[in-house]
Amino acid sequence: MLTLQAEFTRVLELFQLPFMQRALMGGVLTGLMGGLLGSFVILRQLSFFSDALGHSALLGISLGFLLGFDPTWGLLPFAVLFALCVTYFLEHTHLWTDALLNVIYSSSLAIGVILLSFREGYRGGITNLLFGDILAVQGTDLVFSALLLMVCVTFIGLTLRSQILLTLNEPMAIARGVSASVQRTTFIVLLSLAVGISIKAIGVLLISAFVVIPACAARLLSRRFTHYIWISAGLGAFSAVVGMLVSALFDLPSGPSIVTVQLAFFLGAIFMTRVRAF
Amino acid sequence: MVVKSVAVGTLGNLSPQKTLVSVEGLTVRRDTHLAVQDVSFTLESGTDTAIVGPNGAGKSTLIQALLGILPRQAGNVFLLGQPLSPSGRLPIEVRQDIAYLPQNFLLDRRIPISASELVGLGWDRIRPHLPWTGRRTRDRAIQQALSQVEAWHLRDRPVSQLSGGETKRVLLAYCLVRPRRLLILDEAPTGLDARSESDFYRWLYTLKQEQGWTILQISHDLEMVRRSCDRVLCLNRTLLCQGIPDHALTPENLTLAYGSEFVRYRHSC
Numbered sequence: 001m002l003t004l005q006a007e008f009t010r011v012l013e014l015f016q017l018p019f020m021q022r023a024l025m026g027g028v029l030t031g032l033m034g035g036l037l038g039s040f041v042i043l044r045q046l047s048f049f050s051d052a053l054g055h056s057a058l059l060g061i062s063l064g065f066l067l068g069f070d071p072t073w074g075l076l077p078f079a080v081l082f083a084l085c086v087t088y089f090l091e092h093t094h095l096w097t098d099a100l101l102n103v104i105y106s107s108s109l110a111i112g113v114i115l116l117s118f119r120e121g122y123r124g125g126i127t128n129l130l131f132g133d134i135l136a137v138q139g140t141d142l143v144f145s146a147l148l149l150m151v152c153v154t155f156i157g158l159t160l161r162s163q164i165l166l167t168l169n170e171p172m173a174i175a176r177g178v179s180a181s182v183q184r185t186t187f188i189v190l191l192s193l194a195v196g197i198s199i200k201a202i203g204v205l206l207i208s209a210f211v212v213i214p215a216c217a218a219r220l221l222s223r224r225f226t227h228y229i230w231i232s233a234g235l236g237a238f239s240a241v242v243g244m245l246v247s248a249l250f251d252l253p254s255g256p257s258i259v260t261v262q263l264a265f266f267l268g269a270i271f272m273t274r275v276r277a278f
Numbered sequence: 279m280v281v282k283s284v285a286v287g288t289l290g291n292l293s294p295q296k297t298l299v300s301v302e303g304l305t306v307r308r309d310t311h312l313a314v315q316d317v318s319f320t321l322e323s324g325t326d327t328a329i330v331g332p333n334g335a336g337k338s339t340l341i342q343a344l345l346g347i348l349p350r351q352a353g354n355v356f357l358l359g360q361p362l363s364p365s366g367r368l369p370i371e372v373r374q375d376i377a378y379l380p381q382n383f384l385l386d387r388r389i390p391i392s393a394s395e396l397v398g399l400g401w402d403r404i405r406p407h408l409p410w411t412g413r414r415t416r417d418r419a420i421q422q423a424l425s426q427v428e429a430w431h432l433r434d435r436p437v438s439q440l441s442g443g444e445t446k447r448v449l450l451a452y453c454l455v456r457p458r459r460l461l462i463l464d465e466a467p468t469g470l471d472a473r474s475e476s477d478f479y480r481w482l483y484t485l486k487q488e489q490g491w492t493i494l495q496i497s498h499d500l501e502m503v504r505r506s507c508d509r510v511l512c513l514n515r516t517l518l519c520q521g522i523p524d525h526a527l528t529p530e531n532l533t534l535a536y537g538s539e540f541v542r543y544r545h546s547c
Contacts (some may be wrong), residue, residue, distance in 0.1 A: 159406055161404075162404055163349075164391070164395075168386075168399070170338055171345075171347045171378075171380045172379070174345070174366070175345045175346075175373070175376065177404045179371035223434070224391065225389075225391045225395050229388045239473070267520060
């Protein structure tokens with residue numbers, strides 16, 4: 001009992017440290033953003049797309065190093081440009097989307113690693129790029145995440161019905177006057193910015209989990225679209241809080257802890273739907 | 279099942295013979311071939327027109343180009359008196375007066391959406407707005423539309439759990455949740471059993487008779503076309519014939535559209 005209390009006090013003290021508070025805020029913002037955009041990403045079958053964006057970020061960061069840009073801010077325009085190029089490729093070739101995305105993300109990963117090898121001092125940092133370091137989140141990162149979240153909420157909120165119609169059936173949406181290409185491109189740009197901004201905290205390999213897993217769990221728990229979006233964003237944020245606590249309690253890496261908590265919620269959602277079916 | 283009548287605001291300013299749709303020399307290319315070539319026709323308000331023709335005749339392409347969903351190579355399209363721009367743009371107000379149901383409207387059953395949410399999408403204006411704007415009016419319109427097709431009890435049901443007939447009813451409610459002037463259907467009753475199909479046509483007939491809707495529908499059911507449509511367009515890439523079904527659907531014209539084997543088969547039945 002005493003040990004448990006001591007542990008609890010230790011975790012409370014830990015969360016009084018500014019870097020832990022920043023990490024918690026960063027996790028919640030990324031969780032909200034991932035859950036919100038993710039709810040549309042999985043229905044539009046863009047899950048692989050967010051994965052490809054994550055992997056391409058490595059290429060963006062290594063290019064930034066070589067050309068002397070700040071890796072975090074150099075990444076954002078690269079991510080947007082990359083996303084628009086991939087969208088163009090997908091729309092203008094007759095290959096399968098998952099195959100084409102695989103070509104793109106494995107090759108951008110390969111080129112990224114080669115480019116990084118030119119920088120002697122950075123080899124050790126590759127682990128940070130792959131898995132991220134949420135504890136290294138700075139105040140400016142939080143400000144940018146919060147601003148981007150506000151833009152995402154405003155965009156989805158004001159065009160919610162067009163987005164739902166577009167997700168359901170594109171010809172029907174166009175017939176109603178929805179400008180499908182403008183809406184699609186705006187969504188892709190926001191998604192690439194969200195991935196780009198979260199890479200530092202979550203890493204190249206795990207970022208797509210933030211987009212995909214809470215949305216999948218929310219899908220299992222919802223019967224209405226509006227509930228689904230709320231649950232997805234809520235689960236994203238809640239997983240981040242629980243994940244950070246777990247990571248502090250058991251001294252585990254933060255990003256992977258959050259993803260594991262997301263998985264636990266997803267498995268819980270499967271269990272609940274099974275129970276409901278009986 | 280009876281479609282109850284509702285007040286239609288836009289009906290008052292329509293004269294019975296007003297031209298609602300005008301297509302001049304429409305040509306649409308798909309990949310390497312011309313799917314629709316030099317097609318011209320007009321639709322008068324309050325009429326029910328069917329497009330008939332074999333598979334691959336360009337019927338769906340024609341309708342999609344007409345609505346600006348597919349780009350067109352040549353020709354002019356006027357919908358409710360407004361020109362469709364070369365890039366497929368049309369004033370939002372005109373779009374609000376048109377309802378369209380695409381071919382084989384199969385919903386991805388993994389999308390979580392309830393019947394009332396789907397119907398509500400037909401009510402919403404497409405311009406950016408706060409999601410809760412006009413909530414009461416919207417809810418009333420949804421209730422009225424679902425009640426008209428006797429589907430109010432399905433309001434909270436996820437669309438994934440609806441049967442084929444129920445889905446079509448909800449989709450019809452999506453179309454009539456706002457007063458419209460033009461309804462475009464691409465093989466809408468496909469997949470329905472005989473009873474649901476006859477209900478569906480009865481609703482269409484009521485919409486036309488009581489509320490003055492103009493209907494343009496693609497159909498493979500030539501008997502239904504003869505029975506309930508005012509006009510027919512016979513299409514096989516080019517427009518082969520048009521007119522009153524009894525006059526236009528002659529064995530000669532059907533041979534032109536479908537080939538002689540089809541006509542010989544139908545006459546021997």
